[in-house]
Amino acid sequence: MKIIQASSEIITATPDLEQVIELAGRVCWKSEDKICDGSAEKLIKFLKGKNHASVMEHGVITVKIVCDRGVSHELVRHRIASFSQESTRYVNYSKDKQGGGITVIQPCFWGEGTAMFHEWKRACQQAEETYLAMLDNGAGPQEARSVLPNSLKTEIFVTANVREWQHIFELRCAPAAHPSMREIMIPLQEKFAKYWPSIFGDHLDA
Numbered sequence: 001m002k003i004i005q006a007s008s009e010i011i012t013a014t015p016d017l018e019q020v021i022e023l024a025g026r027v028c029w030k031s032e033d034k035i036c037d038g039s040a041e042k043l044i045k046f047l048k049g050k051n052h053a054s055v056m057e058h059g060v061i062t063v064k065i066v067c068d069r070g071v072s073h074e075l076v077r078h079r080i081a082s083f084s085q086e087s088t089r090y091v092n093y094s095k096d097k098q099g100g101g102i103t104v105i106q107p108c109f110w111g112e113g114t115a116m117f118h119e120w121k122r123a124c125q126q127a128e129e130t131y132l133a134m135l136d137n138g139a140g141p142q143e144a145r146s147v148l149p150n151s152l153k154t155e156i157f158v159t160a161n162v163r164e165w166q167h168i169f170e171l172r173c174a175p176a177a178h179p180s181m182r183e184i185m186i187p188l189q190e191k192f193a194k195y196w197p198s199i200f201g202d203h204l205d206a
């Protein structure tokens with residue numbers, strides 16, 4: 001059994017995202033003649049102030065997230081997004097290609113060496129043992145998966161427009177969100193803010 005950390009990676013986005021949103025917004029006022037260096041930032045701020053949120057839907061961002069199945073289950077509740085996720089029906093974790101066992105995500109709330117971490121690790125190892133024994137006895141991956149833990153590693157592609165990403169960050173970076181969700185979403189929001197500060201950088205001013 002392998003234990004890894006959760007992670008995220010921006011795969012692709014609408015090229016010149018801020019400029020595309022500016023161009024779309026300026027069509028409303030036919031103010032394209034005002035486009036110059038720094039004008040996208042001003043226009044986006046103005047649109048946000050007016051809650052002219054639909055203009056943000058012209059930009060799309062795709063991200064790959066490596067997380068546990070608990071987090072992915074929460075992520076897929078977001079309805080205005082597209083998902084492609086590693087399947088526990090089709091992937092057989094006993095195969096050499098998969099490392100001959102399961103991979104789990106280390107919970108960010110239990111430090112290594114603590115009693116809780118030890119109990120968690122033991123439970124995951126027991127689940128792996130049972131999963132592999134079931135496969136050995138003729139079960140298919142889609143049947144043996146019944147015993148796999150919530151901590152099982154999954155990979156998921158998420159594509160959403162800018163407006164939906166703003167909504168996702170609002171909910172999933174908040175203190176009420178699950179710690180494992182925040183562990184992924186807070187750094188991801190930072191990455192978005194670095195690439196597209198006028199759209200995703202508001203929290204940095206707060």
Ligand SMILES: Cc1cc2nc3c(=O)[nH]c(=O)nc-3n(C[C@H](O)[C@H](O)[C@H](O)COP(=O)(O)OP(=O)(O)OC[C@H]3O[C@@H](n4cnc5c(N)ncnc54)[C@H](O)[C@@H]3O)c2cc1C
Nearest residue numbers: 074077078079080081164167168171172174175176177178
């Ligand atoms: C801290 C936290 C705890 C939660 N706990 C639970 C729980 O215990 N049980 C549970 O089942 N879920 C829970 N959820 C999930 C939550 O109920 C939502 O399903 C999830 O957060 C998706 O958010 P959303 O519906 O706002 O947004 P999305 O699905 O991302 O949609 C974005 C926005 O589009 C609009 N929209 C989308 N679909 C419709 C529609 N059909 N009709 C009208 N407007 C629409 C809404 O304005 C919505 O906010 C929890 C979420 C959080 C953040």
